[in-house]
Amino acid sequence: MQPAKTPCSDLDARRGLLLVLEGMPGTGKTTTATRLAAEGQHVVGEYVTPSGATIPVADHPPVSDDNAHQANWLTKHRHAAAALAAGPVFCDRDWLSALAYAASLPEGDQLLRVRVSWAVEQLRRGQLAVADGYLVLHLDPATSLARRSGRLTAGHPWSHLAGLARAAAFYTNPADAVAAISPDLADALCAAAWHHLTGATGTDIRRGLHHLAGAT
Numbered sequence: 001m002q003p004a005k006t007p008c009s010d011l012d013a014r015r016g017l018l019l020v021l022e023g024m025p026g027t028g029k030t031t032t033a034t035r036l037a038a039e040g041q042h043v044v045g046e047y048v049t050p051s052g053a054t055i056p057v058a059d060h061p062p063v064s065d066d067n068a069h070q071a072n073w074l075t076k077h078r079h080a081a082a083a084l085a086a087g088p089v090f091c092d093r094d095w096l097s098a099l100a101y102a103a104s105l106p107e108g109d110q111l112l113r114v115r116v117s118w119a120v121e122q123l124r125r126g127q128l129a130v131a132d133g134y135l136v137l138h139l140d141p142a143t144s145l146a147r148r149s150g151r152l153t154a155g156h157p158w159s160h161l162a163g164l165a166r167a168a169a170f171y172t173n174p175a176d177a178v179a180a181i182s183p184d185l186a187d188a189l190c191a192a193a194w195h196h197l198t199g200a201t202g203t204d205i206r207r208g209l210h211h212l213a214g215a216t
Contacts, residue, residue: 017088018080018129019212021205022096023137023171025158026147030057032205033092042083044076046092052079063156070118073098077128088213095119095128096174103170103177104157116181123188133193133212137200138172141165 021029030046037043045054047061052075061068073095080089099119102112122128141164145152148159157163170177179186193215195208 016084017133017213018084018091018131019088019133019135019209020091020094020096020131021137021209022093022100022134024139024141024144024164024168026144027137027139027200028202028205029092029137032202032209033090035202036090042087042089044080044083044089044091047072048075048079050075057151063153069098069101074122074127081129090209091131094131095122096134099174099178100167100170101157104163104167106157106162108166112178113181116178116185120182120185123185130188130192133195133215134174135205135208135212136171136174136194136196137205138168138196138198141168143199 021032023029033043033045043054044052046057047055047059049055061072076091076094080091083089098115099112102108102115105111119128123130139147141161144164145159145161152159158167175186175189178189193212195212195215197204197208200208
């Protein structure tokens with residue numbers, strides 16, 4: 001009798017498959033990533049050290065340290081790319097979050113243009129990649145705030161309802177949000193597989209990843 005499969009166990013042989021958990025804060029991305037890692041899946045945390053170890057949330061760089069945030073996305077890509085030959089890789093966010101952050105600011109149009117240009121250049125150099133699939137988790141702004149009430153940062157747009165509302169709008173269709181700035185980037189994002197979930201439970205998220213893998 002064969003052992004029962006976990007929801008993602010049939011992904012073990014899918015070498016070269018990069019799946020990213022993205023979306024609103026407080027939706028369970030990091031919890032899911034932690035569980036996947038505990039099951040033996042290769043996971044790249046939200047923030048990582050140069051050696052690839054996941055950095056605890058309390059030790060993430062301050063919101064004002066833009067260079068540290070951008071460097072993190074490049075470091076994550078290196079670790080993800082190196083692991084793809086062995087099987088699927090799951091990322092707790094990727095560089096798309098940098099664009100979502102810019103779009104969340106009250107007057108973020110200029111920063112979004114700068115970050116889109118940065119992403120396009122890094123993609124051209126092979127320093128970043130568009131994932132094979134994105135599982136985007138949605139949550140209304142008030143619930144997102146309530147779930148993170150003990151770890152909000154005053155200067156971060158995702159610690160305020162207005163900023164979260166702008167983030168929610170971005171995550172509705174990231175390709176559309178960048179199309180006017182870079183049609184090529186929009187096309188590259190459209191080529192990935194996308195699966196959107198609202199108010200998802202842990203089981204829903206796992207099933208979403210399974211569905212996403214089958215769509216790539």
